[in-house]
Amino acid sequence: MWNRLPQLCLSQGLTMKYALLLFSSILLAMSATQHTCGASSTVLYVSESGEKRIAVYTVNAQSGELLRRGEVDLPGTPGSLAISADRTHLYAALRTSKQFVTLTIDRNSGMLDDPIVCDAGMNAAFLQVDNTGRWLLAASFSEGVVTLSRIKNGVITGAPIQILETGNKAHSIRIDPTNRFAFVPHVGELNKVEQLHFDPVAGTLAPNSPTSMACETAQGPRHMQFHPNGRWVYLVNEQGQSVSLCDYDSNAGTLKIRQTLSTTPPEWDKTKGASADIHLSADGRFVYASNRGHDSLAAFAIHPDSGELNSLGQTPTENAPRSFCLTPADRFVVAAGQGSDRLAVYRRDTMAGTLTPLKIYDCGKKPVWVLGVKIE
Numbered sequence: 001m002w003n004r005l006p007q008l009c010l011s012q013g014l015t016m017k018y019a020l021l022l023f024s025s026i027l028l029a030m031s032a033t034q035h036t037c038g039a040s041s042t043v044l045y046v047s048e049s050g051e052k053r054i055a056v057y058t059v060n061a062q063s064g065e066l067l068r069r070g071e072v073d074l075p076g077t078p079g080s081l082a083i084s085a086d087r088t089h090l091y092a093a094l095r096t097s098k099q100f101v102t103l104t105i106d107r108n109s110g111m112l113d114d115p116i117v118c119d120a121g122m123n124a125a126f127l128q129v130d131n132t133g134r135w136l137l138a139a140s141f142s143e144g145v146v147t148l149s150r151i152k153n154g155v156i157t158g159a160p161i162q163i164l165e166t167g168n169k170a171h172s173i174r175i176d177p178t179n180r181f182a183f184v185p186h187v188g189e190l191n192k193v194e195q196l197h198f199d200p201v202a203g204t205l206a207p208n209s210p211t212s213m214a215c216e217t218a219q220g221p222r223h224m225q226f227h228p229n230g231r232w233v234y235l236v237n238e239q240g241q242s243v244s245l246c247d248y249d250s251n252a253g254t255l256k257i258r259q260t261l262s263t264t265p266p267e268w269d270k271t272k273g274a275s276a277d278i279h280l281s282a283d284g285r286f287v288y289a290s291n292r293g294h295d296s297l298a299a300f301a302i303h304p305d306s307g308e309l310n311s312l313g314q315t316p317t318e319n320a321p322r323s324f325c326l327t328p329a330d331r332f333v334v335a336a337g338q339g340s341d342r343l344a345v346y347r348r349d350t351m352a353g354t355l356t357p358l359k360i361y362d363c364g365k366k367p368v369w370v371l372g373v374k375i376e
Contacts, residue, residue, distance in 0.1 A: 041376035042328050043110030045090060046336065046343065047078040050365025054078050054092060054103070056111055059372065064332040064345050064358050071364075072112045074101060081371045082127040082136070089154040090371075091136060093124035100124070100136065102155045110375045119159040121147055126172035126223075131179040132200050139166075139173040139184055146173050146184055146196075148205055164205050166194040171222045171238075177230045181208065181253030185221035187238045193221050195254055213255045219244065223277055228284040232307040236263070236278035236289045241270050243278065243289050243300060245307055261309050263289045263298035276322045281330050286312075286353035290321040290335065297324060297335060297346070299353050315355040318344045323367070328374035332358075336367035343367065 044057040044066065055071040076094030078101075083090055090103045090112060100120045103112040122145055124138040129151070136149040136156055144167050147160035169188040175181070175198060182205060184194035192215060195208040215221050220239035226248070227233070233246040233255055245259040263275050273293015280287050280302075287300040287309060296314035303310070317324075318337020326333055326348070333346040333355055343363050346355040 041374050043373050043375050044325075044327070044334060045081055045112075045369075045371045045373065046363060046367050047081060047092065047323075047369035048364030048366065049077045049079060049095075049368045050341075052077055053364065054081075054090075054112060055364060058110065059327050059332065059334075061329070061331070064327075064347055066334075066343065066345060066359075066361050068361075068363075069109065070111055072103065072115065074115065075099070075117060079368055080125060080127045080138075081369050082129050083371065083373055084129060084151075084154055085131075085133040086154075087373060087375055090373075091127055091129065091156060093120065093127055093138065095123050095125075098123050100127075100138075100149065100156045104154075105373075105375060107375055110373070116155055118149075118156050120149075121160045121163055125170075128173055128175060130175050130198070130200055131177075135200060135203060137173045137175065137182060137198075137205075139170045141169050141171050141187075144168045144170050146170060146182075146194075146205065148203060150203065161203060162205060164196075166196075167192070170194070172224065174224050174226070176248070176250065176253065177226055178250055181250075183224060183233075183255065185224055185235060187220035187222050191215050191218065191220055193224070193235070193255060197253065208253050210254065213246070213257070215244070215257065216240070216260055219260070222275065225278050225280045225287075227280060227302070227307065228282070232302075234278060234280065234287050234309075236275050238274045238276065241268075241273065241275045241291060241294070243275075243287060243298070243309060245309055247307075259308050261300065261311055263291050263314070264294045264296070265314065268294055277324055279324065279326050281326060281348075281350070281353070283330070283350075288324070288326070288333065288355075290317070290324050292320045292322065292338075295319055295321060295337075297321065297333065297355060299355065301353055312353055315346065315357070318342050318360070323369045325370045325372045327372035334370050334372065336363075336370045338366050338368055341365050341367065343370070 076097030219237035299312040319339030324335035
């Protein structure tokens with residue numbers, strides 16, 4: 001039918017020029033529909049730090065194609081992003097202005113509106129919302145502290161109610177699945193993961209015993225993820241360019257390293273570059289980590305009984321992949337090239353864990369964070 005549309009229009013007395021314009025408009029509408037109906041349930045938010053804005057893309061559920069829908073300008077440089085449990089609000093750290101911002105998510109389009117800015121008390125490198133949705137936890141690399149801020153009706157209400165020193169270069173903070181403990185990896189000379197008690201009722205953080213887990217020499221833990229079974233934790237190590245498996249005692253809230261594997265090949269000179277981000281597939285079968293310098297995404301298979309890792313090698317990506325994400329349903333991976341101002345999209349083999357490059361997209365300057373969200 002579609003290849004006969006111009007002829008059908010001519011039979012109705014329309015000019016060829018008008019027929020072709022009508023045909024093109026219908027095709028464009030069909031393409032937009034693919035991004036605004038079923039496929040638009042997946043939205044990608046990108047912190048374009050060099051532009052002081054967050055960009056909004058939709059992700060086609062079948063092809064992985066990205067379509068830029070718009071952006072929102074901010075008063076500072078956006079970095080880490082976090083989402084509310086009900087997916088109605090997006091939170092961002094504004095690093096240059098030492099602020100947090102709450103943005104309302106339109107549940108139909110995924111677009112952002114009504115930015116509400118408040119004081120963060122520090123330059124936050126990482127954000128996480130607790131399991132109740134009432135607290136925002138943040139870690140500061142430059143100040144060596146973590147903070148706790150109240151969320152009310154989906155909005156960060158003001159300055160942090162608690163600021164706790166954990167040591168130099170606190171790069172991220174993660175809450176355990178029970179919502180009773182928090183962990184803070186420190187890169188550089190401290191080379192540790194701080195272990196904290198978290199009370200979601202009182203809204204407090206306090207040192208656990210022991211207060212930290214020391215990491216293997218010169219590894220520098222940066223980010224971490226819990227396995228869905230709650231018994232294993234995986235760390236990406238910035239200086240070591242490696243991933244570590246830790247056993248997790250959920251009663252004591254403590255970690256113990258059991259295995260460490262390189263994220264780069266044996267021939268790579270580890271004096272160059274640094275690892276950055278880490279994510280697990282929702283089924284708990286695979287781990288992915290990004291390498292800056294080597295400019296790749298490393299993949300590992302997880303043994304279902306032991307949790308131990310087996311390297312699946314590396315897939316080339318954009319320059320300086322500081323952040324990447326698995327989109328909802330885990331069918332695609334999007335990596336942000338901070339050094340190239342581009343986004344790389346990969347199809348993920350859900351059985352084998354391997355990545356196949358699909359397409360590269362230009363974006364704003366210095367994309368430092370990507371977050372895929374299912375809004376329907």
